[in-house]
Amino acid sequence: KNEVEQSPQNLTAQEGEFITINCSYSVGISALHWLQQHPGGGIVSLFMLSSGKKKHGRLIATINIQEKHSSLHITASHPRDSAVYICAVKAGGGADGLTFGKGTHLIIQP
């Protein structure tokens, strides 16, 4: 069973700061997701990675398969980025339900 650890659990930063959220997992995977969840809201997929790096607007996600580690970066953070960011991994094979980390609760103060 894959264990997914995220750090930090909680992060408060000032508007404009560069944010990094880390995720590590214990077993090899076929893909890793970064997801965003607003209070009372559903989950939105930000990235799905199997290798390398992806960028979308101010968000950057990287993954190191050998080290079993991924990072999510937010540049020029804004209060609307405040949310819970969740890392989730997918094993290979037919049963591909995600295993989730507990999430990082991010607050960006103006």
Added chain:
Amino acid sequence: EAGVAQSPRYKIIEKRQSVAFWCNPISGHATLYWYQQILGQGPKLLIQFQNNGVVDDSQLPKDRFSAERLKGVDSTLKIQPAKLEDSAVYLCASSSPGAFREQFFGPGTRLTVL
């Protein structure tokens, strides 16, 4: 393209009562997932369907939880009887075809068991 639909959005019941949740996945998505998210934790997979067949239900508490997807489209998750610890958000997701099968999530159903 319409997203994953779930209903109801909120449900409050007393322990030992029964409850059912409904999910309609994105059109054309053969794979459907039900997740349980307890407050302060990440979601946990309960069951995965491929069309109308079960792929993985290893974490579904089968003594009280059941799920079906009879026609391979929409799905129902039932709890009977409910316990206090079942209070959670129940998320439905569906995934696109193809090698990577990105998952798309519905808004969830927030269940409170009193």
